Amino acid sequence: xxxxxxxxxxxLDAADPLKGWRDEFVITDDDVAYLDGNSLGMTPRRxxxxxxxxxxxxxxxxxxxSWAHWLDLPQRVGDQLAPLVGAxxxxxxxHDSTTVNLYQAVRSAARLxxxxxxxxxxxxxxxxxxxxxxxxxxxxxxxxxxxxxxLSRVGVVVRSMVDYRTAVVTDIAAETERAxxxxxxxxxxxxHGAGLLEIELNAAGAEFAVGCTYKYLNGGPGAPAFNYVAGxxxxxxxxxxxxxxxxxxxxDMDAAYTPRPDIGRMLxxxxxxxxxxxxxxxxxxxxxxxxxxxxxxxxxITGFALDCCDTVGLDSPSPRDARHRGGxxxxxxxDAESLVARLASERRVIADYRVPDVIRLGCSPLTTRxxxxxxxxxxxxxxx
Amino acid sequence: xxxxxxxxxxxLDAADPLKGWRDEFVITDDDVAYLDGNSLGMTPRRxxxxxxxxxxxxxxxxxxxSWAHWLDLPQRVGDQLAPLVGAxxxxxxxHDSTTVNLYQAVRSAARLxxxxxxxxxxxxxxxxxxxxxxxxxxxxxxxxxxxxxxLSRVGVVVRSMVDYRTAVVTDIAAETERAxxxxxxxxxxxxHGAGLLEIELNAAGAEFAVGCTYKYLNGGPGAPAFNYVAGxxxxxxxxxxxxxxxxxxxxDMDAAYTPRPDIGRMLxxxxxxxxxxxxxxxxxxxxxxxxxxxxxxxxxITGFALDCCDTVGLDSPSPRDARHRGGxxxxxxxDAESLVARLASERRVIADYRVPDVIRLGCSPLTTRxxxxxxxxxxxxxxx
Numbered sequence: 001x002x003x004x005x006x007x008x009x010x011x012l013d014a015a016d017p018l019k020g021w022r023d024e025f026v027i028t029d030d031d032v033a034y035l036d037g038n039s040l041g042m043t044p045r046r047x048x049x050x051x052x053x054x055x056x057x058x059x060x061x062x063x064x065x066s067w068a069h070w071l072d073l074p075q076r077v078g079d080q081l082a083p084l085v086g087a088x089x090x091x092x093x094x095h096d097s098t099t100v101n102l103y104q105a106v107r108s109a110a111r112l113x114x115x116x117x118x119x120x121x122x123x124x125x126x127x128x129x130x131x132x133x134x135x136x137x138x139x140x141x142x143x144x145x146x147x148x149x150x151l152s153r154v155g156v157v158v159r160s161m162v163d164y165r166t167a168v169v170t171d172i173a174a175e176t177e178r179a180x181x182x183x184x185x186x187x188x189x190x191x192h193g194a195g196l197l198e199i200e201l202n203a204a205g206a207e208f209a210v211g212c213t214y215k216y217l218n219g220g221p222g223a224p225a226f227n228y229v230a231g232x233x234x235x236x237x238x239x240x241x242x243x244x245x246x247x248x249x250x251x252d253m254d255a256a257y258t259p260r261p262d263i264g265r266m267l268x269x270x271x272x273x274x275x276x277x278x279x280x281x282x283x284x285x286x287x288x289x290x291x292x293x294x295x296x297x298x299x300x301i302t303g304f305a306l307d308c309c310d311t312v313g314l315d316s317p318s319p320r321d322a323r324h325r326g327g328x329x330x331x332x333x334x335d336a337e338s339l340v341a342r343l344a345s346e347r348r349v350i351a352d353y354r355v356p357d358v359i360r361l362g363c364s365p366l367t368t369r370x371x372x373x374x375x376x377x378x379x380x381x382x383x384x
Numbered sequence: 385x386x387x388x389x390x391x392x393x394x395x396l397d398a399a400d401p402l403k404g405w406r407d408e409f410v411i412t413d414d415d416v417a418y419l420d421g422n423s424l425g426m427t428p429r430r431x432x433x434x435x436x437x438x439x440x441x442x443x444x445x446x447x448x449x450s451w452a453h454w455l456d457l458p459q460r461v462g463d464q465l466a467p468l469v470g471a472x473x474x475x476x477x478x479h480d481s482t483t484v485n486l487y488q489a490v491r492s493a494a495r496l497x498x499x500x501x502x503x504x505x506x507x508x509x510x511x512x513x514x515x516x517x518x519x520x521x522x523x524x525x526x527x528x529x530x531x532x533x534x535l536s537r538v539g540v541v542v543r544s545m546v547d548y549r550t551a552v553v554t555d556i557a558a559e560t561e562r563a564x565x566x567x568x569x570x571x572x573x574x575x576h577g578a579g580l581l582e583i584e585l586n587a588a589g590a591e592f593a594v595g596c597t598y599k600y601l602n603g604g605p606g607a608p609a610f611n612y613v614a615g616x617x618x619x620x621x622x623x624x625x626x627x628x629x630x631x632x633x634x635x636d637m638d639a640a641y642t643p644r645p646d647i648g649r650m651l652x653x654x655x656x657x658x659x660x661x662x663x664x665x666x667x668x669x670x671x672x673x674x675x676x677x678x679x680x681x682x683x684x685i686t687g688f689a690l691d692c693c694d695t696v697g698l699d700s701p702s703p704r705d706a707r708h709r710g711g712x713x714x715x716x717x718x719d720a721e722s723l724v725a726r727l728a729s730e731r732r733v734i735a736d737y738r739v740p741d742v743i744r745l746g747c748s749p750l751t752t753r754x755x756x757x758x759x760x761x762x763x764x765x766x767x768x
Contacts (some may be wrong), residue, residue, distance in 0.1 A: 026444035036448040043444035051435060051658065059605055060410035060427035063734060064420045070605060099627030099653030100484060128628035128653060131641040135626040165637075214654070221443055221454060221657035242519040243483030244512035253549075253739060257515040269483030269512060270598070272659035273605035274435065350447060355637060 002378040005308050009370035012304065018297050021289050021366045025218070033349045033372035037364025038192060038328045041218030047281040054277050071250075074224075074271050075264055077280045081217075081226055084283070084291050085190060085209065086200035091231050093263045094213065094279055095271050098191060098225035099128045100241075101210040102158075104266060105227060106136045107240040109156040109185040109208055112233075116155025116184070118143040126164045129189055133158050148175070151182035161199070162192035162326035165354060166317060167302075169197065169324050173204035180205065191215060194226070195286045196327045196365065198295045207233055216294075216327060216364055217286055219279035227266040235261050243268035289366055297365035298327050305329045305361055305373045312381035328362040330354075331380060339383050349376040386762035389692050393754035396688060402681050405673050405750045409602070417733045417756035421748025422576065422712045425602030431665040438661050455634075458608075458655050459648055461664045465601075465610055468667070468675050469574060469593065470584035475615050477647045478597065478663055479655050482575060482609035483512045484625075485594040486542075488650060489611060490520045491624040493540040493569040493592055496617075500539025500568070502527040510548045513573055517542050532559070535566035545583070546576035546710035549738060550701060551686075553581065553708050557588035564589065575599060578610075579670045580711045580749065582679045591617055600678075600711060600748055601670055603663035611650040619645050627652035673750055681749035682711050689713045689745055689757045696765035712746040714738075715764060723767050733760045 013019060026043040034042065058066040078092035085092070095101070110119065121133040123146050137144045145154055157179045162169050172188060179186045190211030193199055195218070201209055209228040213219030229237055238259070244250055245267035248258045259265040286294060299322040306329055309316045318329040333339060340353040349372075352360040361376055362368070397403060410427040418426065442450040462476035469476065479485070494503065505517040507530050521528045529538055541563045546553050556572060563570045574595030577583055579602070585593055593612040597603030613621055622643070628634055629651035632642045643649040670678060683706040690713055693700045702713040717723060724737040733756075736744040745760055746752070 026440065028440075028445040034447060040443075040448045040451070042447070043439060048436070048439055051439060052432070055427060055432055055435060055604075055662075056410065056412075059424075061412040063418060063426070064424045064736075065728065065734075066605065067424070096480065096484065097627070097653030097656075099629075100480065100625060103625045103627075103652075126628075127631065127634075127637055127639070127641075131626040131628060131631065134641055135624065139624065212654070220439075221450065222654045222660075224656065225653070240519065240523065241484060241487045242515040243481070243487075244510075244515060245483075247511065247515065250511075251739075253511055255511070257511075257518055268487075269481030269609070270596070270606045272481075272608065272656050274658040274662055275656035276606075278439075278658055344449065350449075352448070355635075 002312065002381065005311055005374045005378060006371065009374035012370040016297065018289060018293055018365060021285070024285055025367050029347070032347055033375045035349065035351045035361040035363065035368065035372060035376050037367055038215050038362030039352055040221060041215055041282060041364055042367045044218055044281045044285050047220065047278050050277055050281050051274060054273065070273050073273065073276055074267055077276060077283060078226060078263065080280065080287060081283045084286055085194055085228060086202050087228050088202060088231060090263050092226050092228050093266050094224050094226045094276060095267055096224060098210055098212045099132060101225045101227045102129060102132050102187070102189065103136065104239045104241065105187045105208040105210055106132055106156055106158060108237045109187055110136060110140055111238050112236065113155030113185060116153060118145045118153045119156045119158065120145040120148055120151065120154045121158045122146065125158070126160060126189065129158055129160065151179055151184045154182070154184045157184050157186040158189070159186060160189040160192065164192055165358065166330060167326035167328045168319055169326055172199065172206060176204050176206050192326050196294065196298050198291055201228055206230065213279040213282060218282035220275065220282070223275050223279040224272065229263060229266065234263055234265065237265060239266055241268045245269060245271065285366065294365045298363060299325070301363040301365065301368060301370060301373060302327065302329050304370055305363065305377065308374055308377040312377060314377065314381060327364065328360050331359040331361065332357050333359050333380065335383065339380065343379055349379050351376060386696065386765065389695055389758045389762060390755065393758035396754040400681065402673060402677055402749060408669055409751055413731070416731055417759045419733065419735045419745040419747065419752065419756060419760050421751055422599050422746030423736055424605060425599055425666060425748055426751045428602055428665045428669050431604065431662050434661055434665050435658060438657065454657050457657065457660055458651055461660060461667060462610060462647065464664065464671060465667050468670055469578055469612060470586050471612050472586060472615060474647050476610050476612045477650050478608050478610045478660060479651055480608060482594055482596045483516060485609045485611045486513060486516050486571070486573065487520065488623045488625065489571045489592040489594055490516055490540055490542060492621045493571055494520060494524055495622050496620065497539030497569060500537060502529045502537045503540045503542065504529040504532055504535065504538045505542045506530065509542070510544060510573070513542055513544065535563055535568045538566070538568045541568050541570040542573070543570060544573040544576065548576055549742065550714060551710035551712045552703055553710050556583065556590060560588050560590050576710050580678065580682050582675055585612055590614065597663040597666060602666035604659065604666070607659050607663040608656065613647060613650065618647055618649065621649060623650055625652045629653060629655065669750065678749045682747060683709070685747040685749065685752060685754060685757060686711065686713050688754055689747065689761065692758055692761040696761060698761065698765060711748065712744050715743045715745065716741050717743050717764065719767065723764065727763055733763050735760060
């Protein structure tokens with residue numbers, strides 16, 4: 001049974017139109033089934049070279065002169081990322097952490113709806129999103145509403161496009177429109193969708209979005225996040241951390257604060273260049289491979305994973321309809337925690353454990369092979 | 385005249401007890417007089433190796449498992465930095481940008497003085513500090529007081545230890561005590577002092593401080609900043625951006641937000657590991673060289689710079705008393721802007737221009753030679 005599964009996986013890998021892209025990554029041990037690219041994407045080869053060039057050439061040799069082209073790097077990398085999320089030039093900027101970006105977006109959105117008395121976030125939302133909503137609501141004297149049913153009191157809705165536990169996908173266009181019709185602004189967290197799914201922020205009428213670059217975008221550990229603000233909204237946004245990189249004339253040292261009229265107004269302090277360059281490398285690869293092909297492989301490989309679960313009798317609560325499914329599948333297993341630890345310690349299968357009994361298998365289309373999925377599910381099924 | 389100056393510089397370099405440390409840095413052209421280490425410190429050799437090891441070994445090979453030791457890296461690097469600023473273990477954490485750290489510190493301090501109606505900051509303060517104070521004051525309905533004379537209405541004082549234009553040093557102990565006696569909390573910006581001067585935060589009774597690591601600490605472009613909070617204060621601090629890295633049990637995904645009881649409560653989102661590792665390399669070198677020796681060289685080399693100015697008849701407003709002087713000296717020159725640009729384009733002397741007529745010569749004790757200073761001042765004096 002598992003032999004057939006593996007044979008099928010090898011065939012699928014051979015026919016995979018994206019298979020060549022794995023060669024763009026540093027693979028130190030081809031036998032490891034890495035299924036945690038949804039937590040930390042793998043290392044693009046070009047990142048090694050690019051970071052080395054930036055350290056040796058731009059920092060060590062060119063020294064301070066390099067700031068002439070580093071200054072707007074957050075905007076330029078944002079423009080490279082924009083097509084991957086259906087945004088236009090000047091609507092995305094890559095900087096700081098997802099949490100900081102989210103704080104800016106939620107505060108900015110709340111300022112645009114001063115008459116509304118609540119922010120809505122699901123109790124099942126990723127912790128940092130919940131904490132930020134609770135924090136912002138607390139400081140502005142607003143309520144936190146735990147559902148999206150009646151949005152008449154709600155100014156800001158904070159939602160993940162892909163649920164980090166179940167990988168269930170929410171329809172951005174439909175939910176943005178529903179919130180908008182009720183007078184609320186939606187802040188989308190795209191962390192588990194960016195670089196994996198076809199996202200159409202402009203077409204969906206999305207106002208704010210944030211996301212990370214270290215999962216499917218392979219930007220490196222703690223790589224900077226991104227802020228999207230709809231182009232027709234940016235000059236009305238007042239973000240709460242007015243640092244000097246958001247100032248219209250940054251080097252007029254005596255000027256009063258005047259925020260830039262463009263997406264640069266979401267910047268804060270001096271951007272971390274090493275992390276930004278690594279993020280750029282990951283974003284470039286996704287853009288080159290093409291988000292349509294990436295999304296197609298994502299649907300196919302998670303579908304294969306669910307088929308394998310059925311074959312070996314493992315219970316997965318992940319959506320069967322590929323249109324509603326993100327990049328990982330979950331498996332319920334009574335020994336999930338110890339099993340994930342044991343597989344990792346053997347360096348055969350690297351997966352993710354989530355309380356109380358969930359094994360998460362992340363399928364990152366540019367690096368995950370069908371055989372990784374088959375090997376992992378066979379190993380889980382074979383556990384005593 | 386300039387020949388004698390250069391001869392004296394060569395003697396001083398030969399006798400410099402720190403001269404060996406320059407070999408720890410990547411020097412691509414030994415003839416360049418780099419006098420902008422106060423904007424961007426040079427590249428430690430070990431940073432090249434360490435970043436490469438982190439990318440190849442920790443990220444590419446160990447993959448997600450590396451988070452086990454990356455998780456508390458901001459605190460560990462903070463502990464390495466602490467002795468350089470006179471702080472104890474658990475009082476410093478390295479993360480995010482200086483602006484973000486400052487926003488957290490100012491907001492946190494203001495919360496501890498809810499009865500006070502103003503924040504004090506000098507109109508000559510570095511722009512990002514002014515902008516943050518104005519922003520926070522605006523959102524909390526507080527006034528901005530432009531002087532430190534009468535602090536009876538002031539809850540928070542924001543001050544740089546070293547003025548970014550004049551390099552005049554403010555006495556942290558005296559001014560913290562004066563503010564404290566008036567009931568105000570001081571947030572110190574140590575950006576132009578950390579890694580250069582002997583700073584005694586604990587002995588000064590300092591409550592909050594922030595600073596950058598990319599100037600005298602040689603941490604790399606946009607390297608993460610640091611937050612210092614006095615140990616006896618940390619468990620009362622409520623910082624405004626409650627991300628998941630500040631949560632007491634970070635991986636209990638269903639928990640309500642409870643901030644960590646330690647300096648980790650200043651953390652926000654996922655830290656950028658590449659930038660943090662580079663910052664760590666720079667901090668290590670400063671710690672190994674010893675801040676007393678670094679500070680002594682700093683006083684000596686800026687003193688030599690002022691002597692050279694006198695010799696060639698250039699006008700410097702920088703303090704003559706070494707105890708009141710930071711790491712750069714300023715020179716007033718009618719053609720400052722074009723002269724700095726021309727010297728840089730020739731790659732002989734790299735200095736810094738500040739409006740309207742100031743040339744800034746930064747002396748970074750681990751990398752700047754006396755001959756760099758002599759060459760620069762001779763070149764400025766020889767300008768037509």
